[in-house]
Amino acid sequence: MITISRAGVWLCLIGTFLAAQPAIAQRADIPLLSTDPYQGAIVVGADGEVLFEDKADAPGYPASMVKLMNLLLILEGVDRGTLNLQDPVVVTAEAAGMGGSQVFLKEGEVFSIEELLYAMMIQSANDAAVALALKVAGTKDGFVERMNRRAAELGMRKTLFHSVHGLPPARGQEPDVSTPRDMARLCLALLKRPDVLAYTSVTKRPFRAESPKPFIMENHNRLLGAFEGCDGLKTGYIKAGGYSVAATAVRNGHRVVAVVMGSLNRETRDAKARELLTLGLNQLAARPPPAVLEAPEEIPAPVAEKEPPASPRRAWKWGLVIVLILGGTSLVIWTKRPRYHR
Numbered sequence: 001m002i003t004i005s006r007a008g009v010w011l012c013l014i015g016t017f018l019a020a021q022p023a024i025a026q027r028a029d030i031p032l033l034s035t036d037p038y039q040g041a042i043v044v045g046a047d048g049e050v051l052f053e054d055k056a057d058a059p060g061y062p063a064s065m066v067k068l069m070n071l072l073l074i075l076e077g078v079d080r081g082t083l084n085l086q087d088p089v090v091v092t093a094e095a096a097g098m099g100g101s102q103v104f105l106k107e108g109e110v111f112s113i114e115e116l117l118y119a120m121m122i123q124s125a126n127d128a129a130v131a132l133a134l135k136v137a138g139t140k141d142g143f144v145e146r147m148n149r150r151a152a153e154l155g156m157r158k159t160l161f162h163s164v165h166g167l168p169p170a171r172g173q174e175p176d177v178s179t180p181r182d183m184a185r186l187c188l189a190l191l192k193r194p195d196v197l198a199y200t201s202v203t204k205r206p207f208r209a210e211s212p213k214p215f216i217m218e219n220h221n222r223l224l225g226a227f228e229g230c231d232g233l234k235t236g237y238i239k240a241g242g243y244s245v246a247a248t249a250v251r252n253g254h255r256v257v258a259v260v261m262g263s264l265n266r267e268t269r270d271a272k273a274r275e276l277l278t279l280g281l282n283q284l285a286a287r288p289p290p291a292v293l294e295a296p297e298e299i300p301a302p303v304a305e306k307e308p309p310a311s312p313r314r315a316w317k318w319g320l321v322i323v324l325i326l327g328g329t330s331l332v333i334w335t336k337r338p339r340y341h342r
Contacts, residue, residue: 030168030175033060034242037272039262042180043280046255048188051280056181059158060261061241064101064124064220065183065234066166066176068246069147071121071199072190074113074132083136085114094140095131100167102127103207103215119207121199121234123217126165133164140164154189156182168238175240180259187233187246187257200232222266223247227274229281233257243269249277256280 033039040055050056077083091109103119105111105127111119113135119128133143140163147161159178162169169175190196203224206214223230229249236244244261258276263269 030240032240034240034262034264036264037268038260039242040180041258041260041272041276042184043256043258043276044184044188045280045284046188046191046257051256051283052276053181056184057158057179058261059177059179060244061166061175061236061238062178062183062261063166063176063236063238063241063244064126065178065236065244065246066147066161066163067120067124067129068183068186068190068234069150069161070129070132070143070164071117071196072186073143073146073150074117074136075193075195077136083113085112085117087113087135089113089116089131089135091127091131092134095127095134098127098130098165098167100126100165101220103217105131115207117199118202118205119217122202122205122219123207124220124235125217126167129165151182151186154185156185158182166236166238168240175238178261180261183246183259183261184257187248187259190233191248191255191257196233197231200234221245221247222270223249223273223277227277230277237266245269245273247273247277249281251281252285254281254284256284 038054039060040058041053042050042056043052044050074083078085088110089112091105091107091111093107096105096107096109101124103123103125105125111131113132116125116128116132119125120132130140133140137143137146143164144161147164148159151159151161156178159182160174161176162174163176166176200221201224203219205217207217208214220235221230221232223245224232227247227249229251230247231250232248233246235246242262242264243266244259244263246257246259248255248257250256256277258273258280260269260272260276263272
């Protein structure tokens, strides 16, 4: 008879659970790109003006920041009328099987596009990202094609997406690659839309709110609520790429975007993001406000133009003409009068 201790039972259960989880471990052949304090960074104003850059074109792994492109594509689909935020999304086995950060979707569950957008942006849910991609394009590869096409349109020349979630690539796959400058371009495209901040500025929100025990999603962006004016946008992390963030903040009407990629730890990433946001906002605040032309309180009525008075020389000429005409007429009349001979 074989006896198993309680500890052995727990070890078996833990081993079974881990074996069932999707493999998201870092491949050994992917080069490490993180460094101290970061691999690259940039700060831009809302108009695209570069306020600071340091190795802004160095390629790195954006990780979950790729979900910013997902958000843009889906909201643009809503604009075109091909999608509706209340459209139902049926969770597939492929979506439910995603690992990493998730909201634990189950096959057959149905959620609206809007609810899954919140899950993707707040919780950085990989299962929600896959469910949305399958809803929009039918396959993950089809959605990735759309991501890369839109990136090219935005001028993201050093960006190549290979996934819809940003997880480390599995065997036979390649990692997503981008740069701080390219990610800033994506952020500026998003910030042209006021509806984007509704998803990126939320710190907490329940998922499955109607459930007796809803899942409370918490935003991974620790700058929200800690840095004045911060209302987005997205963090990212994989072991090879380190910690990254695309952050935005607005103060006194000035908005800036700071992208930090490839920090060795979250504390350094967040500290640098705060520093760069402050630098950009201070630069814009130091500039004089644009001149505003004030309209007069009352607009005077238009004055009718008057004919200029005739000059004396011109009047003399007209008088001579009249005299000649009258004189000629009198002469004609005089020559034609009948003459009587006495």
